[in-house]
Amino acid sequence: MANLLLIRHTTPAHAEGLCYGHLDLDLASSYAEELQLIREHLAPLSRGKFRVYSSPLKRCRQLAEDLDLGPVCIDEDLREMHFGEWEGLLWDDIPREISTPWTDDFVELAPPGGESFRQVEARALRFLASLEKESQEEDRLNICVSHSGIIRALRCWDLKLHLDRAFDTPLPYGAIFRLAGAGSEPA
Numbered sequence: 001m002a003n004l005l006l007i008r009h010t011t012p013a014h015a016e017g018l019c020y021g022h023l024d025l026d027l028a029s030s031y032a033e034e035l036q037l038i039r040e041h042l043a044p045l046s047r048g049k050f051r052v053y054s055s056p057l058k059r060c061r062q063l064a065e066d067l068d069l070g071p072v073c074i075d076e077d078l079r080e081m082h083f084g085e086w087e088g089l090l091w092d093d094i095p096r097e098i099s100t101p102w103t104d105d106f107v108e109l110a111p112p113g114g115e116s117f118r119q120v121e122a123r124a125l126r127f128l129a130s131l132e133k134e135s136q137e138e139d140r141l142n143i144c145v146s147h148s149g150i151i152r153a154l155r156c157w158d159l160k161l162h163l164d165r166a167f168d169t170p171l172p173y174g175a176i177f178r179l180a181g182a183g184s185e186p187a
Contacts, residue, residue, distance in 0.1 A: 004131065004142045004179040005045075006151045009059040010034035011173045017090050021080040021114070021149070024058050034174045035066055041176055042067065049140040053127070055079050055147060064145040077127040080147035084114025107163045117163055121153040128154065154179055 011034060012025035028034075052071070054064035055078040064072040086094055102109045110116040127150075131142055144150075152166040158179045161168075 003140065004128075004144060004154075006154060006177045006179060007038065007063070007143065007145045008148060008151055008171055008173055008175045009055075009057075009063055009145060010038075012059045017092060019083050019086045019089050019091055019094070021083040021087060021147075022057070023087055027059060027062060031062075035063065038063070038174055038176065039067065042069075045141060050143055051140060052143045052145070053078060054145045055150070057147075060145045060147065064143075067143070067145075069143060075127055075130075077123040077130075078144065078146040078150055079123075081117065081120045081149040082114045083111045085112040086114065117149065117153065117166065120149045121157065121163060124150045124153040125157060128157075151175075151177065 010031050011028040012020065013028045015025055015028075050069040051073065052064050052067065052069050053073045053075050054060045056074045056076060057079060060078070061072065061074065086099075091099075098112075102111055107117045110119070127144075148171050151171060153163065155161075155169075155177060156163050156166050
């Protein structure tokens with residue numbers, strides 16, 4: 001298994017209550033402070049060899065670049081879940097008769113025009129498989145800057161949890177987890 005560190009993007013601007021999976025939101029005014037905290041957390045690793053991967057969305061790509069750990073490989077499979085017709089709506093404005101069936105079975109059901117969490121898992125595992133295919137340096141750490149959905153799917157896979165348990169554990173902005181084949185854990 002590839003040695004993989006997962007980092008959730010920092011706080012996006014104007015996201016409170018918003019359904020924003022594929023929307024390319026700006027960074028919040030707290031970005032510099034959040035970036036500094038992540039850098040401090042990664043400082044013990046700074047002498048290592050890295051390969052950095054990122055979602056193409058600004059909230060991930062900017063963080064990946066500003067970590068300054070080397071070139072950033074953009075990977076479409078690392079995008080957040082696509083919420084289809086719900087993108088850009090306030091969650092409270094989505095009629096309950098439409099959202100409740102999805103919240104009751106988000107693993108298999110997709111929002112209109114979007115994707116299910118099972119499809120998100122498939123993309124996350126495709127990304128992981130691509131890491132496995134690359135020639136791996138024993139001492140290289142792969143760093144993936146991505147979104148809650150991708151990270152939760154990979155953690156479920158790593159911990160051998162059913163996908164409906166993906167939201168059992170909080171995943172704050174800027175959270176860092178290591179996947180190393182023996183269960184994911186906060187880094």
